[in-house]
Amino acid sequence: MFNVVTSVGIIMVNKALMATHGFSFATTLTGLHFATTTLMTLVMKWLGYIQPSYLPVPELIKFVFFANLSIVGMNVSLMWNSVGFYQIAKLCIIPVLCFLEILFDKVRYSRDTKLSILLVLVGVAVCTVTDVSVNSQGLIAAIIAVWSTALQQHYVHHLQRKYSLGSFNLLGHTAPAQAASLLILGPFVDFWLTNKRVDTFNYTAIVTFFIVLSCIIAVGTNLSQFICIGRFTAVSFQVLGHMKTILVLTLGFLFFGKEGLNFHVALGMMLAVIGMIWYGNASSKPGGKERQVYSTPSEKTQKHGIPSSQSELDQKNIRLFKLKFKMGIPRLDDHAATISLANTS
DSSP states (O other), X not given: OHHHHHHHHHHHHHHIIIIITOOOOHHHHHHHHHHHHHHHHHHHHHHTOSOOOOOOHHXXXXXXXXXXXXXHHHHHHHHHSOHHHHHHHHHTHHHHXXXXXXHHSOEEEOXXXXXXXXXXXXXXXXXXXXXXXXXXHHHHHHHHHHHHHHHHHHHHHHHHHHTTOOHHHHHHHHHHHHHXXXXXXXXXXXXXXXXXXXXXXXXXXXHHHHHHHHHHHXXXXXHHHHHHHHHSOHHHHHHHHHHHHHHHHHHHHHHHOSTTOOHHHHHHHHHHHHHXXXXXXXXXXXXXXXXXXXXXXOHHHHHHTOOHHHHHHHHHHXXXXXXXXXXXXXXXXXXXXXXXXXXXX
16 A cells, blocks of 8 residues: 555656656656655664665666666657557566566466456556557667566565565665666756756746655655565566556546546456456465475375475474373473474474
């Protein structure tokens, strides 16, 4: 809910900022978002809420490269492609993430989980994809945008697991690097995309207010993204992202005009929401979405689906308990400790 509220909120603010007031410097604005997030992490460190942690510089450089390439790639894809093809490209992020999870994390999806993801994609496509035109440079930009976004989101989950980093810790490492790189490159990228200079824009009081508001909400958006991906997976985060798309469309119709609302848009929304509910139910069931274990399991392990390492530990505990029983009546605390150890494993 934290991610949905902040993401939809920042989209509404940015839509007013860019569409109504003409501030079209998206890359520079993203740099300001990460600069504000960096200030938040510094305050959290000063208050003691962020503990010292370690992230190797090569890992940080790879993450920042994928993240910044994703931001620039999405902006270029939107500029060079029709809105319809841009939306199709965004829908391709989920299949790419599924491929990455199967390849690197050995994740296995059930049939219901796969079908629910397909229904979400169909529903979002029905309500967002309109005219579709493709050109060679637009196709290249879309491919770069899709793969860099998928790699960045998959990398968040990978870094949090590998280095035991919490969401605040990971933000503390990545936000300063992203802020510095985007604020340096952002004005040049935005000038290339819009043929306008960010320093010559007329910054009125209302524009400045919306920029500050966008930066404040972005802190929650950046933090909640890392929380969601760390708690769930990048695929689940993308499915959640399409729920935000439906909410943005609905709020757009309410606040910015209802001329785009018709039967096929309403049908697409309905299909997408049903697919998201189905995905939540299917992926949470046993076997709906799980990591494969390649160690050779015992017959009992195969029957009950328990990893062999846990089964072996259970067997050792049982043998230890039998040995103590032969030597004398085991104390209650020995028995409790044995069962506790097995359950903890």
